[in-house]
Amino acid sequence: MATGQGGATEMNTAMQRALAAAEARCLRAGAQLTELRRQVLALVLEAEQPLGAYALLDRLKAQRPGAAPPTVYRALDFLLEQGLIHKVERLNAFVGCVEAEHDHGHHQHPPQFLICRTCGATVELSDHAVAHALADAARRVGFQVANATVEVEGLCARCTEAAPAG
Amino acid sequence: MATGQGGATEMNTAMQRALAAAEARCLRAGAQLTELRRQVLALVLEAEQPLGAYALLDRLKAQRPGAAPPTVYRALDFLLEQGLIHKVERLNAFVGCVEAEHDHGHHQHPPQFLICRTCGATVELSDHAVAHALADAARRVGFQVANATVEVEGLCARCTEAAPAG
């Protein structure tokens, strides 16, 4: 393991910082980051790839044997509302928001994802040019944008190198 | 009904043209637009909104009583491969491709959708500026784009007028 990523059990510093930031953010929003919600958030954050609700449920059961689908879906709904995680529609899976820690004061920014076909790695972008192009295109037909899903599938840099002669 | 849109039973000229174009397109691709596939395509095209697989299945059963989920999913897979329809990921639903008739020689162009929250109307765009912005953003991080999902939720022009004081 060359990545230095901590496993599920040991709580590394990055994770602790992220959870503390989430806590602070919820406090400001007048929302309660309960033990359950924190557990689900930690499971999402410690995964290196987007996880489906049932994958999260399986892992959650280690800590909370009685957990059922509504347990995890309710927690996910909360985390989505707080802007702490995103849903990747194409994968029916959830990832931590990379901007949640920075917290520029706004919930729910519109994310863009690059999803690698080969290794499954998913990277979150917030490209303004893309957002603007989209807003322009919508405005041209009189459409008011509330919320945009942008998910690109393809080959990440590492996998492109590994398989050059496509 | 002021739209002039034909119902499910009467086959209007626009539909006939679309089906003929699909036929031609499949012929060129060496693919068979069988009766089943044509029926499913017609069901998708005659709907004014994106339809889910099971909604299509229900309608298909009128013509094909034995139809089951694999029946419709296999037809949908074929139509997706031929670029005759698209899937709207956020709705788990399918729409006809507005460009299928023009047929610039390429299958599978990357679509962009504007989905109205209020009336459900879904419009397909093919905005080059958006596609380029996205390709640029991806290239900047060494990502090779294969396929992009762009789905914007919001208020269409008509619904914006109807509810001005949001």
Add this chain to the structure above:
DNA sequence: ACTGCTGCCGTTACTATATAACCTCAGACA
């Protein structure tokens, strides 16, 4: 203390979406 209210969550049951696996048949072709 009693009451009523709210938010969180356990629990059961269910709906919706999608796929696996196996089989038959028809057409192409050696």
Add this chain to the structure above:
DNA sequence: TGTCTGAGGTTATATAGTAACGGCAGCAGT
């Protein structure tokens, strides 16, 4: 004829998501 392929019927199952009810802690008003 044997065999291969693609289409699709059929059954069962996997995966994703929700509805509905009930308990219980915390808090406000009386």
